Amino acid sequence: MQVHLHLARVALVAAGMHTAAFAAVPTPPVLDRALAAGLKIVRQFPAASGLTGWVLSQGGNYSLVYTTADGKTLVAGVLVDGKGQNLSAQHEERYLPKPDFTAAYAQLEKAAFVAEGAARPRSVIYAFVDPNCPFCHLMWRAVQPYQAAGLQVRWIPVATLGPTSMPKSIAVLAAADKAAAFRRMEENHGKPWVDEGKTEATHPAVAAAVRANGALMDRFGIGGTPGVVWRDTNGKVQVRSGMPRLSELPAITGLPEQKLSDTALDKFK
Structure with a gap:
């Protein structure tokens, strides 16, 4: 903390x-x-x-x-x-x-998230992410090998980094295939954004869910994205604000260290 x-x-x-x-x-x-x-x-x-x-x-x-x-x-x-x-x-x-985050952790299951990775996971973590956050994108890249090894990441979109964060989050959560929409957003990170016309006015319930995600992030005391929440090997709820070091990923994911060849992640070694 x-x-x-x-x-x-x-x-x-x-x-x-x-x-x-x-x-x-x-x-x-x-x-x-x-x-x-x-x-x-x-x-x-x-x-x-x-x-x-x-x-x-x-x-x-x-x-x-x-x-x-x-x-x-x-x-x-x-x-x-x-x-x-x-x-x-x-x-x-x-x-x-x-802090005791037990009560807040119980609310994660009810959050509007996008599940990516293993369908029958060996471990599960939650990550609060803003579509415009470059460090969230780097975390997404960093956990790809862990997802292949049995991790499921439940990405929780929030809107904290500018006027396009909300419509981008809505576009993902309102998609018929949320996981595909989320992956497409990450693969296009940094490229010009194509506005799909999904706004708070057209999707008020989804926008409310994004705002609720932000309130839940505050309950964990997370001051910036990405914000990672998981249970450690003893079942205790742990919280990490910001992009983790690569050396922290095995403890966070509960999986053996995975080989990462992405040079964009070198500064987090």
């Missing part, structure tokens, strides 16, 4: 981890404005250079901030020690509550 940092500028702190015994400190005055705005303190913890870390929550989102020993200065951003270690990432992993 990415930490939502909206309270101050990013700061870099070059220092070692504080390991001394830590006693709870009173809420510093510098946090008063955040608390007055509706944020709540989830927990506090010792951080580098005498800083105190604070996990704040609002509306189901969590923020990680730090305060100085005098309680007069707030730091929101990435803490980096003298060895270049991202201390904020360590704090995020250790102290931020882990």
